[in-house]
Amino acid sequence: MKEYYIGVDIGGTWIRIAIATRDGSIIEKTVKKTPREGDRYTIANLIIETIKTSLNKYVESVKAIGIGTAGPMDLALGAVINAPNIPIRTFELAKPIQDVLKKSVIMANDCVTAVWGEKTFGLGKKYENVVYITISTGIGGGIIVNDLLLLGKMGNAHEIGHMVVDVSGKMRCGCGGYGHWEAYASGANIPKYASLLLEMWSLSDVEKESQIYKAYRDNTLSSELIYSIAKEGDKLALRIINEINKYNIAGFENVVNLYDPEIVIVGGSVALKNKELVIDRIREGLKKSPGIVTSLPRIEPTVFEDDIVLMGAIALAAYPPQNLVKALKYLQTL
Numbered sequence: 411m412k413e414y415y416i417g418v419d420i421g422g423t424w425i426r427i428a429i430a431t432r433d434g435s436i437i438e439k440t441v442k443k444t445p446r447e448g449d450r451y452t453i454a455n456l457i458i459e460t461i462k463t464s465l466n467k468y469v470e471s472v473k474a475i476g477i478g479t480a481g482p483m484d485l486a487l488g489a490v491i492n493a494p495n496i497p498i499r500t501f502e503l504a505k506p507i508q509d510v511l512k513k514s515v516i517m518a519n520d521c522v523t524a525v526w527g528e529k530t531f532g533l534g535k536k537y538e539n540v541v542y543i544t545i546s547t548g549i550g551g552g553i554i555v556n557d558l559l560l561l562g563k564m565g566n567a568h569e570i571g572h573m574v575v576d577v578s579g580k581m582r583c584g585c586g587g588y589g590h591w592e593a594y595a596s597g598a599n600i601p602k603y604a605s606l607l608l609e610m611w612s613l614s615d616v617e618k619e620s621q622i623y624k625a626y627r628d629n630t631l632s633s634e635l636i637y638s639i640a641k642e643g644d645k646l647a648l649r650i651i652n653e654i655n656k657y658n659i660a661g662f663e664n665v666v667n668l669y670d671p672e673i674v675i676v677g678g679s680v681a682l683k684n685k686e687l688v689i690d691r692i693r694e695g696l697k698k699s700p701g702i703v704t705s706l707p708r709i710e711p712t713v714f715e716d717d718i719v720l721m722g723a724i725a726l727a728a729y730p731p732q733n734l735v736k737a738l739k740y741l742q743t744l
């Protein structure tokens with residue numbers, strides 16, 4: 411009998427569910443809107459119902475279910491606790507699914523899941539030291555050092571978006587901290603940082619003609635607008651992106667010096683939709699930096715694009731990292 415694995419990706423807007431074979435080939439994929447309201451079982455129930463209806467013919471042959479979710483979470487309980495980017499912020503996840511479907515559920519933070527997906531099926535396959543960084547609504551990371559997936563005492567060993575890159579603390583992060591990388595360079599915060607720059611700078615007449623300046627005055631600035639206008643050569647947009655990239659380069663420099671990776675794989679919509687303005691600039695910045703204390707890693711965009719967390723979730727189910735299994739105490743109740 412064929413063996414199947416289910417992967418689930420829980421994000422702020424979409425929940426993706428896929429059935430795959432052990433080699434990571436996706437057979438079917440279903441996408442649902444993330445519920446905007448409900449109780450602490452709504453999300454688990456939606457996943458159970460979707461698996462029962464859409465993937466019913468496979469369920470008997472499913473060996474395990476992997477889940478990558480926006481966090482933070484309590485790994486021991488298998489629950490998500492106060493996630494800033496999911497409308498229902500606190501919810502039970504692994505145990506209700508495990509209890510109903512009678513399959514082990516392996517869950518992790520979405521970026522931790524992504525790095526495991528890259529290590530198992532993607533660009534990280536031939537390396538022992540792999541970092542995954544997403545530059546999206548937020549900035550997050552997943553880290554593997556000498557083949558060990560880093561977790562930490564509560565499962566937060568990878569929270570690179572909250573590293574301090576500006577001790578003057580000009581910008582306040584969604585977590586409440588000051589000067590965090592994510593507060594300058596993530597999709598949700600770029601408009602706020604750009605506005606601060608436009609307040610501080612004395613602009614030339616040409617710069618005042620920029621669509622960016624008009625959007626700033628109308629309060630309609632978005633990171634999409636800044637990057638799309640920069641691609642058309644707008645000087646003011648490029649000047650802003652240059653400032654944002656100083657924080658991206660600082661963040662990457664810290665990560666490279668901390669974890670000594672062989673490869674850093676980059677995902678997230680801000681990076682993937684603007685590879686030249688984000689990933690290429692980071693690469694160039696690191697090459698020029700005198701502060702890298704190790705040899706430079708490869709820096710590459712993920713080949714899985716939007717499916718990266720889903721691929722990681724399938725990898726968690728099919729090839730669960732043993733230290734993660736140990737941390738997921740609820741697994742013992744199956």
Ligand SMILES: [Zn+2]
Pocket residue numbers: 571572583584585586587590592
């Ligand atoms: Zn923060």
